[in-house]
Amino acid sequence: MAETSGYNFAYLDEQTKRMIRRALLKAIAVPGYQVPFASREMPMPYGWGTGGIQVTASIVGRDDVLKVIDQGADDTTNAVSIRKFFKRTAGIETTTQTHEANIIQTRHRIPEEDLRADQIMVFQVPIPEPLRFLEPRETETRKMHALEEYGLMHVKLYEDISQHGHIATTYAYPVAVKQRYVMDPSPIPKFDNPKINRSPALMLFGAGREKRIYAVPPFTDVHSLDFEDFPFEIQTWREACALCGATGSFLDEIVTDDAGGRMFVCSDTDFCEKRREAGHAGPALAAEGAV
């Protein structure tokens, strides 16, 4: 694809990249702490991943290979759009294969495949403040973080259990990073939370509209908040993936007709394709093959 002329490599000017890199370094030095940064207007709207895009633009080099996913899939419209943006403005190589990429920008998922130490995850974050829905004021929440005053969050989780018998948070499930800062892992399903814990990959989080950057360095303890008698647990499905037969992956529900028909397939499209290439087949494909 033709590179867009008239703009710097990866769109942002070098001064802006330097400013963002400084914020990133600070974020890595203080895991889980939200670093304010002078987020720029990007040529796509706030809410479309401008934070993640700015982080990626600041760390990407000419030899990097980029993968972009949204909802776990490489071919969702916004993932396509962001991948195209970096192809145009940086002329870099992109891929849909997790193991080929060294930068993976994501919205709402972490790939199923284990990440490596030479990979960086970049998360798009809508609301970086895990306490925001308990306390709308930034002046207050910053104070609460500074004083490590997380009682409100534990009370909320406790109330969930006493009212519903469960912690009723299924995505953007709060974590404690290195026994210090409570952090929003971005709206990934809680299914993905364990993947952040002691991951060999660097995890960077960018919130453009809210102008915050935070990070989890490699091999950092990340604990999903819970109680001794109500330990954290992830979602499970009774079904296997209809296409590849996987049982341990996050499944999306696809409605197939208006009479209650539905099937479940892996949300991670690369993972699912790899398994099918390796000869695995789920019920839907097995049935087709049998015909």
Added chain:
Amino acid sequence: MYVPVKGGERAIENAHKLLAEERRGNRDTPDLDVAQIDEQLALAVDRVMTEGSLYDRELAALAIKQARGDLIEAAFLLRAFRTTLARFGYSIPIDTGQMVVRRRISATYKDLPGGQVLGPTFDYTHRLIDFSLLEGADPENLEEGESDMGVTPHVLNILDREGLMEPANGSSGAQERGEDGEVHVGDLTREPLEFPADRDIRLQRLARGDEGFLLALGYSTQRGYGRNHPFAGELRLGEVRVGFVPEELGFEIEIAEITVTECEMVNQFKGSKNVSPQFTRGYGLTFGHCERKAMSMALVDRALRAKELDEEVEAPGQDEEFVLAHADNVEATGFVEHLKLPHYVDFQSELELVRRMRAEIEAAKVRNGDAEQIEAAE
């Protein structure tokens, strides 16, 4: 079978082609000229320049054309362009006292130095649809008159001389000064917004803020939510010079003449322990001719000074975090509209939880039902 999320790239390309086609509309109608937008939809251009934070009439007009008349989208286009521009430095503050005034009114004095100048205003027009415009009728030609207007002093300075009006930089008079003794003015486009914000940052945020949002908030302060009776001390529209000192020259040069609207509200202030009763100010400034915005901004600016003036903060319009965090329409529209993006992973998680909780309740009902039956049998 598994097609709903496939083919994103081609779908996007086709959608963009369709958008371009719709933007152009029926090709029998002449294509809209950017100069026409600039000249004849001038107030739209003014609003887009103000909220887009970039003074360039032609670009703003082009953005309006490209955005099909969606002014928030146009402001967004301008912002995204602006952010890529190199920063050479900061201009010398404009002096609105030296403005070549085209319109200037004060609601606090019947007459005053410089006079009341109505200028081009919708005020006092009867809002009757002018059907002659359908036929493209030109208005009558105006004779060019002689301007006898010299420099027009600010109305509020008249009160200031009596000590009835607080100084322009607030009751405290305090301003942040750098090591060089210069007044340091913050810049939201270079530094993130942090709370509590100083008035310079607040004013910048309000100047870039959405006209509709500020209008509603300003209105709410008039209706008792943070009531602080305002008078339109002065509203002026006209041209001011922009000066700049390039480092390599070391002296001021004029780089532009821009149109601005300025509003200074006068508000009562009962005084506090340390300050005797006097009038206080609310300030509004916009690019171009944006009276409604300038007035709303002045009302909200004054309301946001509640804490500084020891007033009780009890209404939305006085709440700094509430107002400043939500005033920017480019941010707001992005986050509201991002709900159109796929959220099916999160939704799936919620589905799973709701189904599980319902199943547990059903199971409990069955158990209780069994227990009742057993009891009844006993």
